Amino acid sequence: MTVVADLVAALGSGAVRVVDLTNKLSASTPTLRLPEPFANLIDFSLEQVSAYDAPGPFWKHHNIRTGEHIGTHLDAPVHWVTGREGHDVSQIPPARLVGPAAVMDFSAEASADPDFLLEIDHVKGWIAEHGELAEGTWLLFRTGWDRFADDQERFLNADETGSHTPGISAACAEWLATSTPISGFGVETVGIDAGNAGGFDPPFPAHFHLLGNDKYGLTSLQNLASLPPTGAVLIVAPLPIVGGTGSPTRVLALVDGQ
Amino acid sequence: MTVVADLVAALGSGAVRVVDLTNKLSASTPTLRLPEPFANLIDFSLEQVSAYDAPGPFWKHHNIRTGEHIGTHLDAPVHWVTGREGHDVSQIPPARLVGPAAVMDFSAEASADPDFLLEIDHVKGWIAEHGELAEGTWLLFRTGWDRFADDQERFLNADETGSHTPGISAACAEWLATSTPISGFGVETVGIDAGNAGGFDPPFPAHFHLLGNDKYGLTSLQNLASLPPTGAVLIVAPLPIVGGTGSPTRVLALVDGQ
Numbered sequence: 001m002t003v004v005a006d007l008v009a010a011l012g013s014g015a016v017r018v019v020d021l022t023n024k025l026s027a028s029t030p031t032l033r034l035p036e037p038f039a040n041l042i043d044f045s046l047e048q049v050s051a052y053d054a055p056g057p058f059w060k061h062h063n064i065r066t067g068e069h070i071g072t073h074l075d076a077p078v079h080w081v082t083g084r085e086g087h088d089v090s091q092i093p094p095a096r097l098v099g100p101a102a103v104m105d106f107s108a109e110a111s112a113d114p115d116f117l118l119e120i121d122h123v124k125g126w127i128a129e130h131g132e133l134a135e136g137t138w139l140l141f142r143t144g145w146d147r148f149a150d151d152q153e154r155f156l157n158a159d160e161t162g163s164h165t166p167g168i169s170a171a172c173a174e175w176l177a178t179s180t181p182i183s184g185f186g187v188e189t190v191g192i193d194a195g196n197a198g199g200f201d202p203p204f205p206a207h208f209h210l211l212g213n214d215k216y217g218l219t220s221l222q223n224l225a226s227l228p229p230t231g232a233v234l235i236v237a238p239l240p241i242v243g244g245t246g247s248p249t250r251v252l253a254l255v256d257g258q
Numbered sequence: 259m260t261v262v263a264d265l266v267a268a269l270g271s272g273a274v275r276v277v278d279l280t281n282k283l284s285a286s287t288p289t290l291r292l293p294e295p296f297a298n299l300i301d302f303s304l305e306q307v308s309a310y311d312a313p314g315p316f317w318k319h320h321n322i323r324t325g326e327h328i329g330t331h332l333d334a335p336v337h338w339v340t341g342r343e344g345h346d347v348s349q350i351p352p353a354r355l356v357g358p359a360a361v362m363d364f365s366a367e368a369s370a371d372p373d374f375l376l377e378i379d380h381v382k383g384w385i386a387e388h389g390e391l392a393e394g395t396w397l398l399f400r401t402g403w404d405r406f407a408d409d410q411e412r413f414l415n416a417d418e419t420g421s422h423t424p425g426i427s428a429a430c431a432e433w434l435a436t437s438t439p440i441s442g443f444g445v446e447t448v449g450i451d452a453g454n455a456g457g458f459d460p461p462f463p464a465h466f467h468l469l470g471n472d473k474y475g476l477t478s479l480q481n482l483a484s485l486p487p488t489g490a491v492l493i494v495a496p497l498p499i500v501g502g503t504g505s506p507t508r509v510l511a512l513v514d515g516q
């Protein structure tokens with residue numbers, strides 16, 4: 001049998017499962033709140049156009065209004081000024097959207113310290129235990145933050161000193177972007193940078209380094225706890241928006257076993 | 259090696275390819291035009307909110323406005339009055355979104371007759387040649403219509419007698435919906451029904467029968483010509499919109515070989 005025929009058989013028997021890593025989209029999906037003077041995107045909303053009634057007797061359908069960077073979504077290189085000459089979301093090579101997942105679990109550390117940052121040594125420690133990051137890997141940073149994904153306030157965890165959510169150090173972002181063959185970096189929080197990363201050097205270093213080096217960002221992931229550290233295939237499916245800087249994105253994983 | 263580990267290796271070596279079946283989304287993506295008195299959805303559009311400037315000095319981002327049923331998109335059961343008690347697009351079991359593709363090529367017939375309809379005997383003929391439809395199959399109806407996918411007028415092919423695009427007969431839609439284990443039915447045209455199916459009995463029989471029997475619709479597919487008749491895995495990735503009747507959808511396929 002071929003690899004794809006084996007996959008078909010394994011999906012049919014349940015030997016391979018499809019795991020959904022996506023937050024549901026509604027008007028209450030938690031979203032980023034940029035401070036003044038920055039302009040925020042609109043939240044997600046549906047507008048009913050017909051519901052088995054006069055404007056459409058047999059069908060129901062809606063219009064959608066949303067920002068590109070709402071809910072579980074992908075950041076394309078062109079989202080950031082450092083990637084402005086790079087790909088928009090419609091130009092991403094499809095091969096980069098399907099690849100191995102490397103799940104790094106720092107949920108205990110992030111639970112103890114909401115400002116926890118992933119450092120180069122954390123990643124090197126994971127590699128020492130689980131092996132090198134293969135070409136096209138999606139590095140998924142598990143922090144347990146998905147438990148707040150239905151609660152805007154706890155998800156952003158803001159006080160008078162700003163938002164306190166885990167992220168990645170500037171040094172680690174630069175190293176991942178320039179010294180590893182990852183395809184992208186995925187998080188459970190509202191954005192790929194830490195909540196207080198506007199004060200880092202450079203500001204928002206995950207965006208700065210990753211998008212500036214043709215890596216992608218992926219946010220508001222859920223259910224990373226159901227993935228093994230290695231051995232899952234991630235499927236990242238943004239809408240191919242011409243000129244788009246990102247897109248709400250369905251994210252699925254293929255996992256061995258019941 | 260496990261099935262998923264084999265897949266990772268095959269993606270890495272190029273022995274399995276990722277094929278994109280999605281039309282790009284922009285303001286010129288061809289869309290359905292319902293006649294009076296029915297209400298149409300809005301077309302897709304982007305609104306720039308910042309572009310490395312005052313409202314966002316380091317980033318570019320946009321708001322999105324679109325109908326649910328625009329471009330390459332999925333029809334959920336609740337889209338149709340016959341499926342009104344069924345699943346919305348966020349409730350679709352993830353296992354139903356990844357499955358074997360059965361590609362039925364009637365592009366020669368549709369090229370000769372734009373009103374060509376897929377009949378039960380066509381499907382039975384395909385099964386006699388290629389084998390039974392497995393549980394969870396996505397039946398993909400190739401008509402060559404994707405060659406018009408950047409041209410609204412040719413895509414809808416309307417004249418004073420209505421729209422002339424290929425589809426499926428009422429008998430075949432009912433038979434597929436009630437007598438086969440398919441997950442969904444995918445087409446290259448603007449909707450899962452023929453252009454003139456408003457005059458069929460029942461009107462729009464693909465919607466009526468398939469969505470009323472917990473099957474999904476998938477429209478405006480491209481590149482079906484690069485899939486084998488059997489042996490590809492289809493990945494259907496709608497946005498999980500709470501209450502949504504459908505969604506613009508990224509559709510990818512995994513295919514053996516270079």
Ligand SMILES: [Mn+2]
Binds near residue numbers: 073219
């Ligand atoms: Mn973003």
Ligand SMILES: [Mn+2]
Binds near residue numbers: 331332449477504
């Ligand atoms: Mn539709």
